[in-house]
Amino acid sequence: MNMQELLQKRAKAIKAQEEIMSKAAGGLTAEMEKNFNDLQQEINECDRQIKMLEQVDENAKKNYGGSVFGNSGPAVHIDPVKDGAKDNGGFKSLGEVLHAIKYGDKKGRLENLKAQNTADGASGGYLIPEQFSDELLMVGEKRSLIRPFALVIPAGEYPDAPINMPALDYTVGNEGGVTVKWIEEGEEKPESNASFRNVELKPKEVAGFITVTDTLLRNAPASSTIFGQLLSNAIVRAEDRAFINGNGIGKPLGFATNGNGGKLVVQRETAGKVTTNDVANMMAAFPPEDIPDSIFLASSTILADLIKLQDASGRFVFVQGDLTKGIPTTLMGMPLFLTGMNASRGNTGDLQLVNLKKYLIKDGSGIYISMSEHVKFT
Template sequence: MAPTLTVPRNADELEDMLGDTSNIAKIAETPDTFKNFILDYAKGQARSDASIEAQIKEETQRQFAEILKNEQIDGINRLNLAPSWDNGGPAARSKYYNRKAAGAGLDKQFGNWADYLVATWAGSNTQEAFAARSEIKKIQNAFGSSVPSDGGFLIPESLRSELLSVPMEKGLVRSRARVVPMETLMVPYPTVDSTSNATSVHGGVTGYWTEEGGTLTDSAPQFGRIELLAKKLTLYSEIPNELFQDSLISLEQFMSVSYPEALLWFEDNAFIDGTGVGQPLGFLNAPAAVSVTKEAGQPATTIVWENIVKAYSRMLPSSLGNAVWIAHIDTLPQLLTMALSVGTGGSAVWVGDGGGEGAPPVRILGRPVIFTEKVSSVGTAGDINFVDLGYYLIGDRQAMQMSTSTEFKFGNDKTAMRVIERVDGTPWIKSAITPRKGSNTLSPFVKVATRA
């Protein structure tokens, strides 16, 4: 009969017990006595320490989840732990995915660009392709006038949101602007008609100091509205038919890399200096934009420190923490060699990276500098700008179409392909704002005027 042992209640009792060699002999007398002693001590500790019990539960649940994930157990219907198109959506949706968009109804049928291109390519004459096109048109027609027909096929929402992921993350304007989803071709967006803070704010809100029991004076903001009207941006390419027939991998790469970069390029161009006629109104052409005039005697095509300081001073004070400098890359040499005049001498102005990484200059007066070739060249208005793009609205129609033609370039054995996006952009405020005190108007869009 195995010896009876008193199980220790804590570490101190365990230490005292093991200090007696006779107890060790009893514990290790057989494999079963040793195993039972360890289990009894562990159970006692778990009962007296809630944290140990919680750890045991957590580990038990983790192990059980692994069993359910990897083993098919009779009588148990497992959850689908590897989401696919079969459970209502893609495994890794872009964060710009909109389940209410017209193309969301096509997600289950087209999980990638290869499947979609095979189905919609004008050279595909299989029964499967005809059936797929019919399904696309059926969903497209269900949305009626809200998805105007351009003779093309509606792009699935998962692919559209994937196509926009590059512009949304890397676009100069889109990534910093206020993006408004558009469920129809025209969307009114509210704005406060604010032109002056001299006696009121937000277009008419006035505060009054009132005596106890005195009559309250009414004040109300003057609301206006901006109409975002989706405008058509078309991307066009001529692609060898061999790519459609033999190399869908290359075409997938083209659609997931080259087309997003093209969207990024042409959207930014319009959001920066678009005319507003048949295209977005760029922030450089905004009625609310203010220009900083050149200094007296300033040489042509130059940038001086005073230009920078005065541009900074015309920014809305509430936007100073959000504003960024957007400058043409040609301005870099002059920005790095600017000097501050002091009497008959002077000193260089250090334009550095503010402690971060990257090619200098990255910051001016503490705010980031974004270099681009999309704004005006050095010396002309808009070559260096100080802007808060939170005051720029982008209306995103969220319904793209694609069409192909094998006939237009038949003699070249090429397929003409076009993708149509509908988008609009406009500044959120309509005029510069007169400050409560001071004569210089303020704006979220500031540019240095031409130095000719």
């Protein structure tokens, strides 16, 4: 029995217990008490098996970084191993960097940060040392929705240069330019010319502005914590919104926009409502080879519809996960994530089925920070 079946069985037993207690206003009969205890044994057994599956999954993660019963594996990061400790620019913390930018640095450490930027330090900003920049991005990635599942290409030696890569062209009527034919022994083989298209990833820039007090900047430990949280959260939200809904103009192209030529739209049985058949039709229209790596993204406005969905046998196809145990919420056995970035209920995109390993993210240079007391600094 897999994780989803165990969770469904457990939920069904708990519901049955609740029904028994609702009928016991005048007290429990011997039969009702027996049935309740039998259900409790069933729940305990489910808990035991769930714990065993969790242990198997934990062992598998340590072994090869995957997940046995979930599809929420780590992102595919093409990042070479770096030798030695990461550069901290001679600073102990991000707060110390911020303090130096605001009040100056007698040790001259800022000169190295300014030298890495093509603009003047006072107007173009200072590049945050690699150690702190990576820490911010790593903290943010834990809260990120899209990045952990996508194909992430590291910054590289020329972080802000466009990158081009060839890809087989699978647009309609051009199946990669490959002709497939069964032939008899000795028969002439069909000619095939692979058809390639060019994929170009261009750097985009995102900027944020925040007003702070001198008191906070003078407290390096406090400013490290506060600015670290603010920056990582801002980066995550800006990225996720663009990766889903970005129009590609000055920002990434989102997969939910009309610019995505691979997007399929499945018509609903009933407008403004999600049914089990709608979800099944989405899966039927999806490339079958992509299903094992795919996840559902849903607007929180359709949560009530999703919770009520049942299959032909009356089993709930929506199973609430447990984040404390690393168990994802699932729909039809596939991980489901609720967002505030999907279209609202009844609009195209309120429920999405995606294989994000097909989504490319190219990282650029790190985070630049500059400060000024001038009102028109923005």
